[in-house]
Amino acid sequence: FEAEQYVPFSIEDVNLDFQILGPKEEPGQMDVILVAVKKDTINEYVNAVREAGLNPIIVDVNHFALENMYEINYEIEPIKNVAIVNIGASTINMNILKGGISVFTRDSAVGSNLHTEALQREFNLTYENAERLKRGEPIENIPPEDAFSIMDLASEEIIDDISRSFEFYRSTELHEDINEVIVSGGCALIKDFPKHLSEKVGIETKVIEPFKNIKISQKFDSSYMEEIAPIAAVATGLALRRQGDR
Ligand SMILES: Nc1ncnc2c1ncn2[C@@H]1O[C@H](COP(=O)(O)OP(=O)(O)OP(=O)(O)O)[C@@H](O)[C@H]1O
Ligand SMILES: [Mg+2]
Structure with missing residues (x-):
């Protein structure tokens, strides 16, 4: 998995997700969006939402x-x-x-x-x-x-x-x-x-x-x-x- 080289943090400290955008002209290649967020950051948001009595189900950018x-x-x-x-x-x-x-x-x-x-x-x-x-x-x-x-x-x-x-x-x-x-x-x-x-x-x-x-x-x-x-x-x-x- 190539993600590591694109993420400026240790891979253990982040949550990763991706979306395939579509095939490229070269055969066997495709464009992919990779999103990485530090786990600490996500936890802060999740805690804030929980404290408001809500249950988060999706994280987005x-x-x-x-x-x-x-x-x-x-x-x-x-x-x-x-x-x-x-x-x-x-x-x-x-x-x-x-x-x-x-x-x-x-x-x-x-x-x-x-x-x-x-x-x-x-x-x-x-x-x-x-x-x-x-x-x-x-x-x-x-x-x-x-x-x-x-x-x-x-x-x-x-x-x-x-x-x-x-x-x-x-x-x-x-x-x-x-x-x-x-x-x-x-x-x-x-x-x-x-x-x-x-x-x-x-x-x-x-x-x-x-x-x-x-x-x-x-x-x-x-x-x-x-x-x-x-x-x-x-x-x-x-x-x-x-x-x-x-
Ligand atoms: N009625 C209003 N008139 C003028 N300014 C306002 C009004 N309501 C909110 N603001 C200003 O808008 C800003 C907050 O906007 P918004 O909720 O979009 O930001 P945020 O998402 O909380 O901030 P960030 O994205 O930077 O973390 C604050 O600076 C606040 O003073
Ligand atoms: Mg904002």
């Missing part, structure tokens, strides 16, 4: 979850390149789909914590208060406009990182452009973030709609569901999986 979420909600156009940009608190997962199939993924270690930290520094706030101000709650008589202008600076930093990944994608052997950007994750909820991103990269940008094709029970408050939608994109992709599926 952000990028694959986003791809599955996209597949059920969006019409796949064969010639279209769509960049799904998932911006959380401390990471960006970028997944570029060509005709609905992932052709490029990249993670970077920046996220919307930059907004929170900028507010903390500027207004000398605790993390909790900065998080509330970020969501538009009034804090210590700070005028919302002042908070927005500080947040815009942090947005710029995040957008620069995204632009660099786009540049990188364009410089790969694919040499292709991106036709549409879809933002997900909590950062999509920052005022004007999608607009700024769109202006900076010059590509039409939408906020993810993970429940577009999903019927939602009346017992859930619809305005709440709308608000959490961008944050629920990965979770939706995960929830689409079933035990034993492939």
Whole structure:
């Protein structure tokens, strides 16, 4: 088994899985995706889920979850390149789909914590208060406009990182452009973030709609569901999986 040479950790410390993508042109060869995750990392997640009283049955990768979420909600156009940009608190997962199939993924270690930290520094706030101000709650008589202008600076930093990944994608052997950007994750909820991103990269940008094709029970408050939608994109992709599926 060749996996060992591709995994930068001891093979005993990781969980491995793979998926065969299809045969290659050369006879007897095929493309395979190999996923390796440190057992410690998986255990942390599994414990968190168990502590919440739930029983985890499937483990998946952000990028694959986003791809599955996209597949059920969006019409796949064969010639279209769509960049799904998932911006959380401390990471960006970028997944570029060509005709609905992932052709490029990249993670970077920046996220919307930059907004929170900028507010903390500027207004000398605790993390909790900065998080509330970020969501538009009034804090210590700070005028919302002042908070927005500080947040815009942090947005710029995040957008620069995204632009660099786009540049990188364009410089790969694919040499292709991106036709549409879809933002997900909590950062999509920052005022004007999608607009700024769109202006900076010059590509039409939408906020993810993970429940577009999903019927939602009346017992859930619809305005709440709308608000959490961008944050629920990965979770939706995960929830689409079933035990034993492939
Ligand atoms: N309503 C909101 N308005 C502004 N920002 C928000 C809102 N809700 C969440 N956020 C921000 O979004 C971020 C969390 O987003 P998300 O849940 O996608 O990240 P995560 O998956 O927990 O983080 P990571 O992927 O980095 O581990 C936090 O920085 C949070 O402050
Ligand atoms: Mg996340």
